[in-house]
Amino acid sequence: MGVxxxxxxxxxxxxFRSTVPFYARHRLAYPDALIVRVAEFVGLKPGDAVMDLGxxxxxxxxxxxxxxxxxxxxxxEPDMVAACGAAADxxxxxxxxxxxxxxxxxxxxxxxxxxxxxxxxHWMDREATLATLDALVTADGxxxxxxxxxxxxxENAWRRVLRDIAGHxxxxxxSHLREARKARFRTHEALLMDSKFPRLAGLSEFIRRPVTxxxxxxxxxxxxTTSPERLGEKAASFEADLRKALAxxxxxxxxxxxxxxxxxxxxxx
Numbered sequence: 326m327g328v329x330x331x332x333x334x335x336x337x338x339x340x341f342r343s344t345v346p347f348y349a350r351h352r353l354a355y356p357d358a359l360i361v362r363v364a365e366f367v368g369l370k371p372g373d374a375v376m377d378l379g380x381x382x383x384x385x386x387x388x389x390x391x392x393x394x395x396x397x398x399x400x401x402e403p404d405m406v407a408a409c410g411a412a413a414d415x416x417x418x419x420x421x422x423x424x425x426x427x428x429x430x431x432x433x434x435x436x437x438x439x440x441x442x443x444x445x446x447h448w449m450d451r452e453a454t455l456a457t458l459d460a461l462v463t464a465d466g467x468x469x470x471x472x473x474x475x476x477x478x479x480e481n482a483w484r485r486v487l488r489d490i491a492g493h494x495x496x497x498x499x500s501h502l503r504e505a506r507k508a509r510f511r512t513h514e515a516l517l518m519d520s521k522f523p524r525l526a527g528l529s530e531f532i533r534r535p536v537t538x539x540x541x542x543x544x545x546x547x548x549x550t551t552s553p554e555r556l557g558e559k560a561a562s563f564e565a566d567l568r569k570a571l572a573x574x575x576x577x578x579x580x581x582x583x584x585x586x587x588x589x590x591x592x593x594x
Contacts, residue, residue: 348382354384360388362530368465381400382412383413403424439462439469472589494551495551525589531585
């Protein structure tokens with residue numbers, strides 16, 4: 326997991342506002358089996374407090390609440406908070422939702438046995454966030470960073486097509502992607518080893534699922550770097566170019582996704 330840290334100056338709390346309709350539908354979900362394994366690894370019991378930092382539409386918060394934990398969901402985007410609330414209502418669970426971020430966490434929360442972050446840690450000032458979480462996580466608590474990786478197998482060729490088309494339409498201009506190419510960045514693992522949560526363990530589950538061209542387009546629009554807002558007037562040409570390239574790759578419109586969905590669990594020494 327190698328990415329940059331974001332500073333307060335570059336933080337845009339509404340970066341994902343136009344991705345909301347696409348995020349829950351087209352981002353890869355976290356397998357229930359992986360979430361259960363993380364909860365068991367940490368030793369969580371029903372009623373334990375969990376914070377999902379950068380909760381988005383509830384891809385972690387809702388399953389955690391289904392397992393009987395007291396979940397607090399934090400996200401800076403008000404439409405994401407609303408989407409998480411709607412997902413919680415649909416699932417019949419209760420989540421304490423707050424519009425906030427790692428830069429301005431509410432003062433009246435915690436302590437937590439577990440803090441989860443799903444594809445969100447790289448948007449934070451990581452070192453400052455870890456220092457803040459030290460005061461919010463119990464002595465026997467942990468952090469869990471959820472992520473997904475896609476092996477370089479022919480089934481995932483459509484991801485290269487999406488990346489290339491996105492790059493043509495400006496994705497490579499994104500500041501966090503430019504920084505990640507530089508040699509001076511530190512991985513999540515390296516930063517955690519220097520924090521109050523240096524004991525690391527990795528858990529993962531592999532998934533294979535069919536995907537369609539519509540779903541691949543939706544995935545593209547769910548990314549902050551190719552969101553409808555960021556693309557602006559390029560959105561239509563992005564869609565046309567992507568659909569054309571995908572049709573050339575698979576004339577029958579059938580694609581497969583193979584991914585490793587992982588959780589990096591960090592505990593105190």
